[in-house]
Amino acid sequence: MMDPAHITESSVSDSAKSEVLPTEHGQQRKFDVVLLSVRRLLKRGAIANLTNLINRLHPADIARVIVHLDTPQERQTIFELVKGIAEQGQVVSELSKEMIPQILADQHPAEIAWMLRSVPADDVAYILGVLPEERAQEILTLMKAEESQEVVNLMAYPKGTAGSIMTTEFLALPEETTAQEAIQRLQQATKAETVFYIYATDAEGRLTGVVSLRELLVVAPTAPLKSMLMRDVLSVTVDTDQEEVARQVANYNLLAIPVLAEGGRLVGIITVDDIVDVIREEDTKDMLKMAGAAEEDAEMHTTSMQAVGHRLPWLFTNLVGSLASGAILWWFRFTIQEVVAIVTFIPVIAAMSGNLGLQSSTLIIRGLATGRVELSDLWKVVFRELRIGLFLGLICGTLLLITGWVWQGSGFLGLVVGASILLTFLISASLATVTPLLLKKCTIDPAVAAGPFITTAMDITGVTIYLGLATIMVEYIR
Template identity: 65%
Template structure:
């Protein structure tokens, strides 16, 4: 149970303290520009301060003025499960608490619901859409989810169960079954009347038209509906070429189609063409964020379960080690190359000065190119048919950057040691840039053709490969012109 506050004398020190607490958020926000903190940071600090002081009433009022998404962000970033549960319980009204719950991440959902009865959870979920309920239950143990579904209305639990049967990362797993559709023989007047009565439909952007077997056959906008005579059948004004996605389509491809065609919602159909649900643009935004996070984690040599708050230190180390071993093997190969060219290094020790520069610059330019290619493949900006064009473009970019940095490095080598060493270093950097951009462009495309996620080609893999090739190019040129460098 949360502690409650006892009535106090308005003139007492406690009363004056609590009056000042009501202004803590306002005062903090006023100073945020001076502190260099965002509004979210200030709100979180204010909530933590009120929690420490035990100012439960003021904290409850503060949460009451927050948007559910802001309250969810605060709960997510609180340090302990106990604090998360306390703040969640202070959100007023089951409907708003349910909305806050739908905005939380998986860990926070499990933590705030840990001590709640199944009946209480079912009550919180009663006003949410089936897609949000499926999202929340997806983070709970399967048996617990089934028990909660059994306590919900039969109609609601059936819709949620229909969504839960699809994998989370597919169109079926993120769709909502609360959509608005009408038979093709319905008139415009009937459509308007039924639209006015459709209180359960989520965001009616389009009206989907079905045949007698509930197969999707057309779509029309609200504007079309309002600009035709009342007796006009929908089949006479609907657009028959409907953009739709299959229930088993990957969510990333769904997001790409919604973005490509500037849609506010997209219908989801079964294999036989039967309308199963819709995916709205707000869900697509979540997908884009999730996929971008996943790609960045992979490019860093990590995976989603290895994020900051989701695993133990031992588990995180275990997940990262395979990628670090890639770097370890690459570093050993670099060491072997240095040992192979030891005679050259002994002859002209000044060569050592530029080995870190060649390795670092080649690896970084390769990482830049691979990041652009991987992101282009993920968003559909780059297709496999564009490989030739993209390859030559990146090679030209690499050549231009190599020339710019090579000239600078040549002058540094000339001034630091000798003119010919400067020319060797500058030439090596130009060649290393060309090789790095070529490898970084081709590698993600090759993996894509092999059916492997190209994000794994970035990070440790590309950087290590380019380090090895850069050092090899530099020392090979130095050995070739050794007589001029002595």
């Protein structure tokens, strides 16, 4: 029997997988053509043709078109051409958090409440969560009491937790339910999210196990669910961080994972489509932090001055580091005056040490995010990166030794450059590996350790080591 707690995407029927799907490149080309057509029709004012085109698109593609248009008026025009209030709600649920307030700005709260009737509760909570609080409360009061309470409950969970991204529309049955009754309930479960598993609960609503749909079909109709349950179920709690949820779903190739409240009570599930959004969101955040940019900049919706405010602190870090490097050069000015050829290799030392540090820190941060690197792996990871730094340092150091000898005619200068790059690589690999792991241990986001911080630190370290060795060896490299 297949363990329903480990039913994976690979267990989907072969016939479904055999459908001919367009390639990623083909999809992009198709979207580019659609976007170009929309812009041309908007420019010509061909509303009838535009309406026909827009309403043949998937809601996600309509949302993508809206995001790529140039003016708020164009975006609003496209949104209003979507036929059907339910279809408009689906489009809104596909928009980014920066775009939703713009699109709904001119909509009456009653229209929005009606629009969101066909949208799953977790998506409604997401939409209302990005609207101004007063406007969100006004919309909630206009929704049905049952629906609004469900949304309020979801919005009560801290952002970024399992509770905030779960859906409460799932199929859970008492464990005494028979197989035949379960199938009947399954046929009637029109509001439930895509049903991958049937969850069984006890009288108090606590999760007791899960059963696969396949198992349900091969047992006797009178067999109770409790006779076929797999009780060792992977689950998360409502306060589990969404990154940890994504890690579990990815590690075990799950299509859905149950969410438990206090006492093991089943309150929701998180499906793989929500996990994809989480992974994309978290990866974007980490990449932007590593680059010293803000999350809002990724959507290109911030003003120029807002972007300046986000990036300036990180650039200021680089500025201070560059001034420190300049001060080091001034400190060793007499050595440079003695052997001007030293200047030739300063950019090489600074650039290569910073790049190696960035490579190491990026790999460690990615490993921490995906769960492939744990805090218990500290020394193993450090020694691995040290070995890599040693081998790379020997290779690059040897090349620079030969270069210095041939180019400047000084074997000792080549030796200084080669030794400097070797030492710098060892320090860079160590610092770039240890820093993210220590930050993680201190519950600080390790993404802040990369980018400007690592590169600036290694620029200073590399130049100091190089000029320090050159000063010691100045008598031999004149």
